[in-house]
Every structure is written in structure tokens, then in C-alpha cells.
Amino acid sequence: MTAVAVATKTLLEVRGLEVEYGRVRAVDGIDLTIDAGEILGLAGESGCGKSTVANAIMQILRPPARIVGGSIRFRGEDLTAMSTEELRRFRWRNVSMVFQSAMNALNPVMRVGDQIAEGPMAHMGQSRSQARARALDPGPRMAEWCRTGARPVSPHSAGCSSMADPMPAGHWE
Numbered sequence: 413m414t415a416v417a418v419a420t421k422t423l424l425e426v427r428g429l430e431v432e433y434g435r436v437r438a439v440d441g442i443d444l445t446i447d448a449g450e451i452l453g454l455a456g457e458s459g460c461g462k463s464t465v466a467n468a469i470m471q472i473l474r475p476p477a478r479i480v481g482g483s484i485r486f487r488g489e490d491l492t493a494m495s496t497e498e499l500r501r502f503r504w505r506n507v508s509m510v511f512q513s514a515m516n517a518l519n520p521v522m523r524v525g526d527q528i529a530e531g532p533m534a535h536m537g538q539s540r541s542q543a544r545a546r547a548l549d550p551g552p553r554m555a556e557w558c559r560t561g562a563r564p565v566s567p568h569s570a571g572c573s574s575m576a577d578p579m580p581a582g583h584w585e
Contacts (some may be wrong), residue, residue: 421447423487424469430481431461438464438477463569470509471499504535 424446431439439461453464453480467473469484484491529543
């Protein structure tokens, strides 16, 4: 295998990641690699650093947390060297994160369609009407699910809360 093939196969490479909150070391030397097509789940006890690792990778740590060592590379590009604007564009195009208690993330005084439309408006330059129309279009899989009442076969589908990426066609009960 050539060096080019290896570089394109590896999506995310974290080496020696260290994160501190003030003087307290919360993450101490994490190494992980995610290749194309792989899925990684972080599991552990409450307070063990799962969210801190994810937030560090996404470059969304809040003070006093800070990365004090290691490297984070996505397709070979060093995320820790990116500017705020580069990170904003990178996140929209390459990665996303479902936060804990994601069902509580919507603002109850705003219309859901307006909240969903914020992404395409901010990152794709769509007008409010274009983004809102896209936000309100359920797409063919969700439309079929709503029309028939059939539920996707998935251990994570306890309702619409997990339907951000409906199962592929053919996976209906």
C-alpha cells in the first residue's frame, strides 16, 4: 500500500491528546484512528472524559479547558492549526456531533423549521425561504415512514428523535 492510499483511508487520527481544565489533566495521552467506513463509540463512566475528547476533536472546548498536547488530524490536515473561520467551514462540511440531551437543544419559542433552516442559511448561502423549504421537506424516506406508519428497523429508533439519518430503503418493518 502506498503512502497516498494510507492517507486517504484514514479520516481521523488523534495522537497523544492531552486536555486540561486549569491545572487538572482531564485527558492524558489518548490515541485513536478512524478509517473510512468505520464507526467509533466512546464508552465509559460519567466524568471519565468522553465529552472532553469529543469536544477537543471538534475544537469546541470552553475555557478553562484547553488542549495542552497531542495532535488531531482529519484527512491529514491539522485541526489545531485552523483559524476560527476555517473550523466553521470544516465542521459544516466534514463532521457533526450529537450532543448529550439533544432533544433539549431546540428553542421552544422559535419554530422548528426556522431553527433547522439556520444551518443552510449560514453555511450554504441559501435565502430564508430556500432554507425553510428545505428544512420542511421530509425527504422520500421520512415521507414514506410518516405515510405508512412503518418504523425503521434500528435499536436506536425510539421515535423521531433519532431520525436524523433514516435507515436505507428496504429496511422497513
